[in-house]
Amino acid sequence: MRVYLDHAATTRVFDEVAQEVMKLFTQFYGNASSTHSHGYEARRFYEEARTKIAKHLNVEPDEIYFTSGGTESDNIAIRGFLRANFPNGGHIITTQIEHPAVLEVAKQLEKEGYEVTYLKPTEEGYVTPDDFRKAIRKNTVLASIMWVNNETGVIQPIDEISKIAREHGIVLHSDAVQAIGKIRIDARLVDMLSASGHKFYAPKGCGFLYVSKGIRIEPIMYGGGHEKGLRSGTENVPGAHGMAVALELIEKNYEAWSERVKKLKEKIVNAIECIPDHHINGSNTIFSHINVSFKGVHGESLATALDMCGISVSTASACASHHAKGRSHVLEAMELEDWIVDGAIRISLGYDNSEEEIDYFVEILQREVTRLRSMS
Amino acid sequence: MYSEKFKQLFMYPRYCKDIEYTHTAEVIYPEHGDRVRIFLKIENYIVKDVAFKALGCPRVIAASEAVCRLVDGKHIDDVKHLNEEHVRDEMDFHDKNFTCVNAPIEALKKAIAKVE
Numbered sequence: 001m002r003v004y005l006d007h008a009a010t011t012r013v014f015d016e017v018a019q020e021v022m023k024l025f026t027q028f029y030g031n032a033s034s035t036h037s038h039g040y041e042a043r044r045f046y047e048e049a050r051t052k053i054a055k056h057l058n059v060e061p062d063e064i065y066f067t068s069g070g071t072e073s074d075n076i077a078i079r080g081f082l083r084a085n086f087p088n089g090g091h092i093i094t095t096q097i098e099h100p101a102v103l104e105v106a107k108q109l110e111k112e113g114y115e116v117t118y119l120k121p122t123e124e125g126y127v128t129p130d131d132f133r134k135a136i137r138k139n140t141v142l143a144s145i146m147w148v149n150n151e152t153g154v155i156q157p158i159d160e161i162s163k164i165a166r167e168h169g170i171v172l173h174s175d176a177v178q179a180i181g182k183i184r185i186d187a188r189l190v191d192m193l194s195a196s197g198h199k200f201y202a203p204k205g206c207g208f209l210y211v212s213k214g215i216r217i218e219p220i221m222y223g224g225g226h227e228k229g230l231r232s233g234t235e236n237v238p239g240a241h242g243m244a245v246a247l248e249l250i251e252k253n254y255e256a257w258s259e260r261v262k263k264l265k266e267k268i269v270n271a272i273e274c275i276p277d278h279h280i281n282g283s284n285t286i287f288s289h290i291n292v293s294f295k296g297v298h299g300e301s302l303a304t305a306l307d308m309c310g311i312s313v314s315t316a317s318a319c320a321s322h323h324a325k326g327r328s329h330v331l332e333a334m335e336l337e338d339w340i341v342d343g344a345i346r347i348s349l350g351y352d353n354s355e356e357e358i359d360y361f362v363e364i365l366q367r368e369v370t371r372l373r374s375m376s
Numbered sequence: 377m378y379s380e381k382f383k384q385l386f387m388y389p390r391y392c393k394d395i396e397y398t399h400t401a402e403v404i405y406p407e408h409g410d411r412v413r414i415f416l417k418i419e420n421y422i423v424k425d426v427a428f429k430a431l432g433c434p435r436v437i438a439a440s441e442a443v444c445r446l447v448d449g450k451h452i453d454d455v456k457h458l459n460e461e462h463v464r465d466e467m468d469f470h471d472k473n474f475t476c477v478n479a480p481i482e483a484l485k486k487a488i489a490k491v492e
Contacts, residue, residue: 296431298409301386304378304434308387342409375392376411376431
């Protein structure tokens with residue numbers, strides 16, 4: 001049996017989405033910027049997608065900009081905002097647990113003269129509104145705080161941080177790549193928000209950025225002036241349409257699907273509870289994520305053993321000196337013990353997992369933890 | 377990513393067992409979270425039995441099993457000549473970026489250094 005439990009990495013495109021996207025590849029393939037009927041019909045799909053996505057986020061359609069995914073959205077939001085408003089420097093607040101798409105941008109900005117504060121999470125994996133407030137300086141111009149952490153699944157206190165940012169007139173961006181399609185969010189809490197289609201059952205290579213009206217932002221790359229000049233490049237109509245269809249499907253089935261995933265997670269957590277000496281990493285986690293470590297078992301070995309039994313999970317840590325990834329910067333920031341950092345695996349469920357798959361997974365998990373422990 | 381040969385070593389090790397040993401040594405790579413101990417039962421300069429315990433990445437476990445398979449029954453002089461290439465061939469794993477396969481080799485060398 002093959003079981004996919006790495007939905008935080010990417011998801012399988014819904015069949016309905018794939019069929020819809022195929023229609024755009026083969027029937028409505030016009031360039032959305034062309035001024036003929038082929039172009040107009042493609043444009044109609046594109047703008048309808050924008051409207052549907054805006055509705056999902058509780059924002060206006062002209063506040064949605066299509067991009068190639070999360071990394072591009074994060075870069076445009078952060079760099080584009082600074083370039084337009086504070087080209088000569090300023091203070092930025094972010095967290096130690098951001099995705100590299102934000103962290104690496106922040107590091108680059110430091111080299112360019114900006115000051116950056118990286119908020120430290122608690123050992124439960126979230127940053128506190130109090131720490132956010134304390135980090136604010138007179139010259140703080142931007143904050144970028146992720147909505148849900150990709151490794152632990154911990155939901156960050158965006159609503160409280162939003163209030164504080166508003167009190168101080170600080171523009172707030174959020175990388176919501178792991179939140180969209182999983183939890184209901186009100187994008188109005190932030191000024192800019194990044195999302196990636198392939199994390200919510202749409203194709204890879206598409207995403208969007210929400211930018212609240214009134215926020216001035218400049219492009220970071222130049223070309224034909226698409227997306228009101230913010231993101232040049234031929235419109236990815238199939239991608240935009242695929243994202244809209246995927247979000248519609250999730251919205252329509254959300255209660256039933258999310259309840260089912262919650263029960264599957266409960267089943268896994270109950271099975272983990274039967275294994276002694278484990279540590280579940282993070283609290284207040286999203287219903288689809290479990291990040292767990294087992295004492296006496298290396299995370300990469302457990303993930304590999306599961307893979308050899310047909311089960312795909314992920315591990316954040318790999319041999320430090322030989323691998324680009326190294327140890328998990330998220331778990332290290334949480335100051336967890338070494339065995340927890342080295343032992344962690346991430347199990348991320350999706351709407352398409354079955355109970356039968358989870359039964360198989362927990363059986364193999366218990367067996368492989370026991371086997372690997374006996375070797376140490 | 378890994379070959380069938382590697383999978384056999386990692387998933388079905390024969391030498392992860394308890395033995396009555398005469399020599400043993402441990403090597404730790406703290407930065408990787410890897411720890412390997414090799415146990416040897418040596419009689420008249422012959423490896424009569426060998427075993428390992430390992431906590432670490434898949435490559436460390438597979439390399440430990442490979443080392444044991446390569447030295448079981450061998451004369452100590454032959455064991456001394458065991459090197460990384462032999463182990464990588466036995467594992468069918470040749471990515472030189474991963475140096476962690478050396479951990480069990482180092483443990484073996486430490487253990488046989490005590491043989492008089």
